Amino acid sequence: MNKQGVFSLEGDRSKYPQPGADGKPEIDLSSHKYMKMWQGPNHPGITGNMSVELTVCADEVVEAKTHVGYLHRGFEKLMERRKYIQNFPLVCRIAVPEPDYNELNYATAIEKLTGIEVPEKGLWLRTLVAEMARLQGYLMWLGGMAGAVGFGTVGQWSNYLRDLILDRFEELTGARIYHIYILPGGVRNDLPEGFADRMEANLKEIEGFMKDINRVLFNNYVYKKRTVGIGYIDPAWIYPYGIVGPNARAAGSKNDVRKDSPYVKYPELDFGVNTATDSDIYTRSVLRYNELLTDVDLIRQILSKMPKEGDFIAKLPNMMNLTIPAGETYVRSECTRGEYGYYMVSDGSGYPRRVNVRGPSYTHAVALLEKMLVNANIADVAQIMVSLHTYPPEIER
Amino acid sequence: MGTTKDILSPFLVWKQFFRKPVTIKEPLKRQGADRYRGFHINDIQECIGCGTCESICENQAIDLVAVAGIDTKSGDSGLRPKVDYGRCCWCALCVDVCTTGSLKLTNVFTWVDTDPDQFRYIPGVDAKPWDNATKGYKKAASLELYPLERIPMQHLHPEERHDSFIEIIKGFSKEEALREADRCVACGICTATCPAHMGIPEYIKAIREDNVEEGLRIMYETNPLPEICGRICTHKCETVCSVGHRGDPLSIRWLKRYLADQVPASAYASVLKSDSIEKNNRKVAIIGAGPAGLSAAYYLGMMGYQITVFEKLSAAGGMMRFGIPEYRLPYDQIDKDINYILSLGVEIKYGVSVGKDITLEQLEKEYDAVFAATGLHDGRSTRIPGTNHSGVYQSIELLRKITLGEPIEVAEKIVVIGGGNVAMDITRSLARMQRQKYGKVQLIATSLETEDIMPADREEVVEAREEGAIIYPGWGPREIIVENDRIKGLKVVQCLSVFDEQKRFSPKFDESNENFFEADMVVESIGQGANLSYIPASYFEQLEKDHRGRVLVDTLTFQTKLPWLFMGGDIIEGPDVIHGIANGHKAAKGIDQYLNANREEKQ
């Protein structure tokens, strides 16, 4: 499991309980060999409102269980009781740091089932917010990742940089976090005057900082020591565990929804898929760092290719009365964490019959994490978890 | 890994020490972006209390509440939105959907208060520090959550219709009706203004759901003449429709017609459940088979009463049949509505004139109650010199004769005096007949009112012109010039204003600005009056009257001071069809109440 052998506890399993018939060790707590430890829900090393129940033997994890339920808001169920248009303020809350993919998927699902067409400019603006969301999402993750190994300063830098992008979100959409910018048929508003210039200044600043972050984090003995060879994801797990996005790409996968089933304006943009093979925490972080730089380039491309004029929203039927003929659709897009999907079923009424959100966090933070933490050192739990880049709100829809 | 470079590299970022801190030092003073979705403001004068913001709000953060100083009036519920910041998520969907555009969000987003109740407030009414903020979220011009444009109604072009009486309006196809019905935001502002308070958003919803039978049922709850109203109603609802504030109002009238057109007459009884009425043995007499009389007959009939309607003319419908030309309201559609009312067992005695053929006293004796809805059938005259010439006609008598198929004089050159809908009806009817007879139209219609304040519907004026009539608004008739017993024409002077400052009728003229319209025939169409001579003087004395001698009735029951006598329709309110229908409905309930109370007394 430990590819490069840095992690020392792997070797001799004899002092630990042997796996039973189901492949899991029999844990007898009364033997006093084991201890239960909770990582989270109140813990700086947890990625949000969830917790991991660890069973440790000395400082090695023998079993891990992800616990969710701290953040359950029942959005999927609530949506069945709201008109289609009324769900926009809900969907953006499903993955708090990246509302835009929810808005995009949900709007696209409605468009697919109703035949509403998005005008050209609307598609470009959707592409823009999708990449802005990715950029700020990676910046936020970068802070978390650095923080998990003790580099709080990088977290402060990257949060400042994320704030710059949130400033742009604020002037474009009217809100910093819950943008509610995408509606069926397009988006709610055009770019404000001078947006591209301000964005360019921000991108320059981000690039400047990225050089420093590269120096201080990825070319850092301590960081390497804590991440290289740790948190390995076996490429063989990709399909059985539903691993997507950077977690899969760092293990050699080339999957990227933007390329595999292109949507909005991605076919008109020039970019490659970042991949790597070492599949440990370090590889995943560098891959995300590279993607972040790709985003900077993509945002530049989008702003220069986007037409200045044109409608950004279609002429809509009455959204208060919208009914959708019975049918179903699955819409996917690539978020920072990989394939993000919306499965929507309509029954001909004005309310969705079912909306199922397929977020990568569900598989990554539950099944995959539970598997990866076995045999890990307690001290590495936090960075393994952060290296998977998961959002608890997205697990609990 | 573990190279010296990896140890030294982090120190290369030393210049970060000299960067200025980026922390916002005074967050409460930070300005939101120009389109920031912060706190609500509402232009309280512009807002009509339609409640559309309330219905879109997914958080139920808006309640429509009464506000001191804002009264309920036609087109304004008098309510205003109150927001609850314990629930609001600042999505601004309420702003996007606001029918008048009065509601906006400011870019102010910080507010500190220790009193939680402060966070529920009525924007625009409860003063807030951001009331004058100019920046903040406004709906983008091209974003509309519902279509503002009407689905155009197919109609006959002028050359297809100008020489015949075939119906002009073709009616919506199903697809068109569904699309037009989709535009409704179901606010109900129209219902409040409709004299009959029809369940408009409800029947429009039935159209959307393609449930025309349900739609018909909803219409008959308040209006038993939907084919007729669906064609010629004055549609006061449309003038207040909230969608009309920024776009075209819903075509409510045509949607009503669509519904009624969809259900075949043969299905009415089962759809409207008139096949299972429980009859009682009480008798009500109704005088006049116009909209008010027929409406009362329908609702009383549905309650099981035995109804006899006394109609002076040879057919039922009153002004609907004898006033409105066939190209607007075909007779078979009138018959569809009326035949259904007759199918309830309502009896109409045609050609019976109360006061002549049977007296009101007789009705009082023979019936438990009487509803008089005799309408306005006496044309008013301008009384200018020359009006007693035999070539001067009253529009209302000509229209009646046209319906009855009796011959009328159609001169080569005609002048019509009047600017109302009846004036347009006779103008357009005569224009057709001139074209049939002479192949061309030489007809002038002239009104006191200038075009902007002409009481006729705009489309009537436009279509009259399309059909060849010439409209000269803003002239006051002075004299019909007669030479050698032949009419030469009408002398008019310019009318400067029609109403005085108190909005009373008091026309002012510029006598020096004369004009002359050549004509061989003049038609007066300046209004109609009631003829209540069938009410014996001893009864009439007992009725309550206003200063102008109009009979006053109880506004809820339409009962007069003679408890058995109810009056309604144009003689009381209006004049128009829908007021008549509303009066008839209320009178039916009033009569039912009166007779039930009576019976209880007797028991």
Ligand code: SF4
């Ligand atoms: S902003 Fe959104 S949540 Fe707030 S009152 Fe308006 S519709 Fe409701």
Ligand code: SF4
């Ligand atoms: S939608 Fe607009 S006009 Fe209607 S009540 Fe709300 S604020 Fe007033």
Ligand code: SF4
């Ligand atoms: S027809 Fe107009 S006024 Fe009536 S409910 Fe619909 S939108 Fe409101």
